[in-house]
Amino acid sequence: MTSFEFSYMVYDAIAYIVLAFIIFFIGKIVYQFLHRDIDVKEELVKKDNLAFSLSHVGYFVGLLLAIGSAIVGPTNGLISDIIDISVYGLLAVVLLNISVFVTDKFILRRFSMKKEICEDQNAGAGIVEGAVSVASGLIIFGAVSGESNGCMEGLISATVFWLLGQIVLIFTAQFYNWITPYSIHDHIEKDNVAVGVGFAGAIIAMANLIRFGITGDFQGWGDTLMEAGLEVAVGVLLLPVMRFFTDKILLPGEKLVDELINQEKPNVGAGIIEAFAYIGGSVLITWCL
Numbered sequence: 001m002t003s004f005e006f007s008y009m010v011y012d013a014i015a016y017i018v019l020a021f022i023i024f025f026i027g028k029i030v031y032q033f034l035h036r037d038i039d040v041k042e043e044l045v046k047k048d049n050l051a052f053s054l055s056h057v058g059y060f061v062g063l064l065l066a067i068g069s070a071i072v073g074p075t076n077g078l079i080s081d082i083i084d085i086s087v088y089g090l091l092a093v094v095l096l097n098i099s100v101f102v103t104d105k106f107i108l109r110r111f112s113m114k115k116e117i118c119e120d121q122n123a124g125a126g127i128v129e130g131a132v133s134v135a136s137g138l139i140i141f142g143a144v145s146g147e148s149n150g151c152m153e154g155l156i157s158a159t160v161f162w163l164l165g166q167i168v169l170i171f172t173a174q175f176y177n178w179i180t181p182y183s184i185h186d187h188i189e190k191d192n193v194a195v196g197v198g199f200a201g202a203i204i205a206m207a208n209l210i211r212f213g214i215t216g217d218f219q220g221w222g223d224t225l226m227e228a229g230l231e232v233a234v235g236v237l238l239l240p241v242m243r244f245f246t247d248k249i250l251l252p253g254e255k256l257v258d259e260l261i262n263q264e265k266p267n268v269g270a271g272i273i274e275a276f277a278y279i280g281g282s283v284l285i286t287w288c289l
Helices: 003-034 040-046 050-072 078-107 113-119 123-144 151-179 184-189 193-214 221-250 256-261 268-288
Strands: none
Touching: 003 040, 003 050, 003 078, 040 050, 050 078, 050 113, 050 123, 078 113, 078 123, 078 151, 113 123, 123 151, 123 184, 123 193, 151 184, 151 193, 151 221, 184 193, 193 221, 193 256, 193 268, 221 256, 221 268, 256 268
């Protein structure tokens, strides 16, 4: 590589980083505009609200993944890349803010997420809301990172896959609640962080499988949806299997349910191990397929 080529790469990298920070700033402004009843500075600095921090960081991680999809995808020159990053970054800002609404109204619909996160400082609720944003970012990453027939088709496919992904995440929440011998809503509302962490891991694991299924050049709706559907089916099988694996191997001699809900202070470490089992299992599957 010549010095000229290296300098050219450095200038491109600086341009991408500056643009990413601009989109982060826009994402912050849009979030504050749509949540005018939440004082972000007060929650993060004055109240030291861990629950809000987990949720808000998840929002920015999702945004980072969406921006990254345009950066790591096929390049057509600096100007074209800047346009792609700007377009998909702004799309992600919109979709991620809708994901926050989806979490409140559909995934953890039995209580107010704003009350739990901002008033009760419920870290279990905060990490779930953050996980849904990360999951949405993963789905957008998979939809955008390959070749498509033009920017407009890329926008349409990213939006459609994000929408289908939200439906799958809602289904995942229902299925996860079904395979657990306790109500995730009841225990998260009781500020059980351990249950929230485990549930967040299940959401991210499913999104990672969806990302894998839709990653690559867009070859048509039929093939891509079939691939994504197969990954979702694998994910549905993964959840009970990895929960059993956690119970019998990762926590030998102890029952996962007892560690999460049947003791005075729920074991957050057990929740982290459960989340790792789901996410680790999804990563292994994507490596093997």
